[in-house]
Amino acid sequence: MTYDYDLITLGAGSGGVSASRRAALHGARVAIVEGSRVGGTCVIRGCVPKKLLMYAAQYGDAMREARGYGWTVAEPQFTMADWAASKATETARLEGIYRKMLDAGGVTLIEGWARLDGPHRVCVGQQVLTGRHVLIATGSSPVRDSIPGIEHGATSDELLDLSVLPPRAAVVGGGYIALEFASILARLGVAVSVFYRDRLPLRGFDESLRSAIAAELQAAGITLYPGSAPTRIAKAGDSFLLSLGEERVLEFPWLLNATGRRPNTARLNLASVGIVADAQGAVPVDKTLQTSAPGIYAIGDVTHRVNLTPVAIAEGRAVADNLFGGQARTVDLSLVPSAVFTLPPLASVGLNEQGAVAAGHRVAVFESDFRTMRQAFINGVERTRMKLLVDADSDRVLGAHMIGTDAPEIVQSLAIALSAGATKADFDRTLAMHPTSAEEFVLMRAPARVLEPTPALVAVPVL
Ligand code: NDP
Secondary structure, rough: OOOOOEEEEEEEOHHHHHHHEEEEEEEEEEEEEEOOOHHHHHHHHHHHHHHHHHHHHHHHHHHHHHHHHHHOOOOOOHHHHHHHHHHHHHHHHHHHHHHHHHHHOEEEEEOOOOOOHHHOEEEOEEEEEEEEEEEEEOOEEEEOOOOOOOHOOEEEHHHOOOOOOOOOEEEOOHHHHHHHHHHHHHHOOEEEEEEEEOOOOOOOHHHHHHHHHHHHHOOOOOEEEOOOOOOEEEEOEEEEEEOOOOOOOOOOOOEEEEOEEEOOOOOOOOHHHHHOOOOOOOOOOOOOOOOOOOEEOOOOOHOOOOOHHHHHHHHHHHHHHHHHHOOOOOOOOOOOOOOOOOOOOOOEEEOHHHHHHHOOOOOOEEEEEEHHHHHOOOOOOEEEEEEEEOOOOOEEEEEEEEEEEEEHHHHHHHHHHHOOEHHHHHHOOOOOOOOOOHHHHHHOOOOEEEOOOOOOOOOOOOO
């Protein structure tokens, strides 16, 4: 049988674009179908604009702190509409680059929403495409039904399109999106309250980092409501009323729903190819990212495993290399570095304390907690915390964690050391670079404590 394409990719986000370009590089005839903007969540309404808003928040801090360094600075004013206009220009520029890359790579872009229509067939409106292989890379969207009434609130999509910031905001959720935007909004002058159901935010991260980030958020003036997810949310005129049980109701003029994301599978007609989505709506895949349907693969957020852009990109390239490059690649997700872009940011790679002891390691915990030179000079309160977890028997470094300025940049480099199997002796042998914060990672001499293995516990992954 002949097909229109060797590969039809559904979704032109980071994963889909990477897979398609790599497949075309191997000589495959590739079409990519996108119903929204090319670039997907990360570029258009996620990582990129979020980080641009974080930079905006950092400028405010820098201007205030500059006074302590001898500058005379008027009280800084932030105008969201100005940022929004620049953001729109930048995302359009990046989308243009993505479109050019697809074109230059020989990938055919088909604009519209894709729907599977049995094996090897994809419909886009009235158009029917046939493909030897199909790659589902449709990503995820914010959950809008986690709590009765939460659909009235904004999600991160709408937040990034605001032209005026509210004076006060309720943030519901205690994960990546909740904390990043709570932190950013507070720095931009919004009075922020965060509601989450666990006793600490960022479930799954190292316990001491979770406590430390809660302390940093409070120090930044954010009000935390641990163990307090609203049971329902009502819209009354321009206000949001959050019910917190025992007839306690709090009113806010604006609400951010940050209660997670769900795979985009509802419109795909998975049943036509015999794929059964799991309870979250995710497409199940095996190690080679193949679905239960022959010739159909899935990568990234739509599989709802490790929902991070670099994972989707690595998976997309692996699928393309395997299908068209004669390779047999799998993506190792055992050491995925990740960062939460709060202010200060938090970054982790490898096991956390709970995960390490549960995996049967005797763990030497090395810690450092200090004020940076930059903070101390202006009598700032922000602290930097670093932690290395080392297998006390083999000396292998199991995990590295940090909260503090540049944590994501530093931990990305440490991830190379961990991937290479570095031991604590390797860290100790490494000369420090002075004066930096990062040097603390090679200067921690004695463990703060040694934890005995408790393998009976369920392993807690870092993500
Ligand atoms: P997360 O899974 O990180 O957090 C979801 C939060 O919502 C959790 O605190 C969860 O609570 C809470 N929640 C879920 N359901 C309910 C409910 N019914 N009632 C109350 N609270 C609820 O999701 P995000 O939306 O923040 O982010 C989605 C994914 O996107 C992340 O997991 C991450 O993989 C990725 N991401 C990565 C970023 C980065 O790399 N910097 C930035 C932003 C997103 P609980 O913990 O109690 O379950």
